[in-house]
Amino acid sequence: MSQSSKLAVDAMGGDHAPDAIIAGLDIAAERHPQAQFLIFGDEALLRPILAKCKHLTGRYELRHAAEVITGDMKPTVALRLRDSSLRRAIDAVLAGEAEGVISAGNTGALLALSKIVLKTLKGIDRPAMAAIAPSAKGDVVMLDLGLNVVYDARNLVEFALMGTVFARIVLGLPTPTFGLLNIGSEEGKGDETLRAASNTLRESPIAGQFYGFVEGHDIAAGTVDVVVTDGFTGNVALKTGEGALKLVGDLLRQVFSAGPFAKMGYLFARGALKRLRETLDPRRYNGAVLLGLNGVVVKSHGGTDALGFAHAVDVALDMIANDFNSRIADALTAMDHAILSEAPVPNQNG
Structure with a gap:
């Protein structure tokens, strides 16, 4: 720096x-x-x-x-x-x-x-809010988390670009994988907007990093490094995850305070539980970014x-x-050049 x-x-x-x-x-x-x-x-x-x-x-x-x-x-x-x-x-x-x-x-x-x-x-076209969440395979980036309830396919493509650059910087991943959050992983699932975004991404410069559609359980599983969605769905998914983590913590406290044998079990598991608590500590994931x-x-x-x-x-x-913003600009330029190169050439003899 x-x-x-x-x-x-x-x-x-x-x-x-x-x-x-x-x-x-x-x-x-x-x-x-x-x-x-x-x-x-x-x-x-x-x-x-x-x-x-x-x-x-x-x-x-x-x-x-x-x-x-x-x-x-x-x-x-x-x-x-x-x-x-x-x-x-x-x-x-x-x-x-x-x-x-x-x-x-x-x-x-x-x-x-x-x-x-x-x-x-x-x-x-629209900024997006991104944040990091825990998964079974490490940290995962999620966006958008509440800024855009109304969106189109171009917005999802932009979110994917910004999310992958964010993951390279914050998570240190050279080629982060990403997926579009959907109601199923099959290609025909979802609405027209999701399918249009998927088609564009499969022909984009970051197509090699595109996993395809992912479902809600894929977030915690760490199926991809970046989960791309609209603001409404992303915010619901994030708050659901936060609630689930709190529930797990509360249940563990109840289990290990249920009686003398449970408390004895806690003594044997204390080291592992400390590591779990550190991994799931919400302070570690604090800091949402407006991309x-x-x-x-x-x-x-x-x-x-x-x-x-x-x-x-x-x-x-x-x-x-x-220099996050310069890297976003470079990614956008590469994306626009790829789209323009695939566009049909007008008939000059018209």
Whole structure:
């Protein structure tokens, strides 16, 4: 990561802001010694907290923002707050003062402000939200997770392109596989939009990475590295998975506290259970990314603690360091050239 890499931070967004946000930044600063931070929020509140952070010393610039976008504020209202910590952080990306922005605050406000202020990359019709989830074979990328309820085949193709680039950067996979989430794996399944997207992808530059259609159980099985779907379906799948993980954790606690023999069994299984808990720790998967915008935009879970926020910062800095948007632009150019080369040549004698 270059010395000029800088992340704009909304320090006032989130259930545990600003303490958890700044503590998370301090953890991330130790992991990324060359990163710089542009922090927005209530200066009177933030300065005493920042003074206790040894890894952030000399690595940040603090800018006062008089307004705060609350978690229950409607996006239409948030758009009118020009001096909010979230708006100022996004404006810094637009002005070129930072290469990305992170917030644990109001999701709707972050989406609305990012789309209006930063706008989408050239060639991207709609941005998509991507995040990482656990699977039997390792981490899996899922997108879209809630931005696009209305979509077409071109949007799914764009999501696939952005998702594979994201997986290369964040998961370190040179040629990640991907699939379209469907109600069945057979080619004839799904609606016309899914089938049209599948046909385009099978003729695209990333056709070799395309698995085909996948079903809901394939997400946890790790059948592919990237699961591509629309925002409505993706959000339902993500929330269902989160609920299932919580249920497993609750059941395990009940099982191992059911009686003296169960508690004895816990003593023997404690090491394995610790590894399981670390693997399924939701903080490890914190940091959803809005792909397709002119700048890196990362949404941290609002209720996360410092460690979880630090992971989201890790994701943002990885995206910046690997020049994510330029790689998306290259992938789009290759896709467009492939589509144009296959288009029928007009009859010049007409």
